[in-house]
Amino acid sequence: MTVSAVGAPTEVTSGARTRLAENFDTFLTLLTTQLKNQDPLSPMDSNQFTQQMVQMTGVEQQLLTNDLLKQLVGNTNSGISTAVSLIGKEVRAVTDTTALKGGKADWVYKLDREAEEVKVEVVDASGKTVHTKTLTGDAAKGGEHAFSWDGKDVSGQKLPDGGKYTLRVSAKDTTAAAVPSTVYVQGMVTGVEQAEGQTMLTINGGKVPWNVVSSVSLPAATASNDDTDPGDAGDPDSTSNPPPADA
Template identity: 75%
Template sequence: MSVSGVAANTPATGTEATAGTRTRLAENFDTFLTLLTSQLRNQDPLSPMDSTQFTQQMVQMTGVEQQLLTNDLLNKLVANSNSGISTAVSLIGKDVRAVTDTTALKGGKSEWFYELDREAAEVKFEVIDANGKTVASKTVTGGDDIAAGEHKFAWDGKDITGRALPDGGQYKLRVTTKDTTGAAVPVSIYIQGLVAGVEQADGQTMLTINGAKVPWGQVASIYEPKPATPPPTGSGGSTQTASDDESGDTLINPAG
């Protein structure tokens, strides 16, 4: 049995059909303009052609293009419905971990989590602003920060010259690693924080985490926020709350 024969009979999805229609429309429109130009250039000046027909054809072509734009809008609306924004709203106030290297500078600091697949010999951190400029850099060659597993990287919001940068800026963390042989060590980067808002942007459900906009699909874990630690009671005593993970939050939707 020929596999290609089965694939040939598979109906195209709405996106594929729209893309194919757009390609054909562009080709037909280019051909139409070429023919129109040639006919206008070579027409008999004593018996000029009726321009009404050309106008009607252009109106029809424009109508098809507008219909395609309407289809795109409908596809976005369907995607928004399927993404379940009502479900995403329920995350507001939850502690969420997302797979992204971008966060915002808030309260004069930013922090990321990074996970090394194996022990590294050197780990270099670079904080990059929205313009692609490296504003801070640090290299680690020893200690717990290069061991296999998960670690936290905190930035104090100061650039290379020691100047404190204003809050609200979006920054990306780039982590470059290598082992004793010079080979790169696989690394994953996350951010974690409370979800402060949910919105729709260009057909995607976006969560606001630590001031950064993160697509819903990049959420890796959802936690119940840890309760506030009560103030010390008695003479020098304090109350500690047991936690289910190192952040003190209770994992309610582990990734994987």
């Protein structure tokens, strides 16, 4: 569907709604004037203006129906039908929120330049900080870094799977100036659904709008547990440089 094909019905519907509003305002003005000046001994027939109001209401309902149909067509042509093709693909999305799944949550953060230290905070759906950590060294260099949280709050209690959590990144250089950063979620798409007019992808157990996907690639072969970096052993929150995703 071309842009012009979508835009034309939109302009027609918008113009029709504007004219309807103008006509309805004019109709109410005339009706009010007639009621004020009618002959008390010979009042005007209420059936006429009642029928006109019913007709205008019917036109308004038709316009609303057209809007719903347009949204449905848009979802079918450029939303869910396209997003379904992403199932089973490895994607990266520009979002800082994901779900706790299998006792952990993973993000990728990108620093525009090298920082002296990076403070990461995991925040739950209510805005409460449940985990915080300060990263230095390689984790503070410019570029991309993977961050994995073990699902434990500040008291060491294991939180249940399924909750939504947001990663906040605050990085500063040696002059205490802020270093810009971007947070991503990366993983395989396992589902697609419509929610509140948006096409949502299921990635790592969390829901992500499909229009924030920045890259798509074929899934890599599942790595063996023996390939785990020994340097991360014993550290529940690990960071590393992730492999670049295909553009």
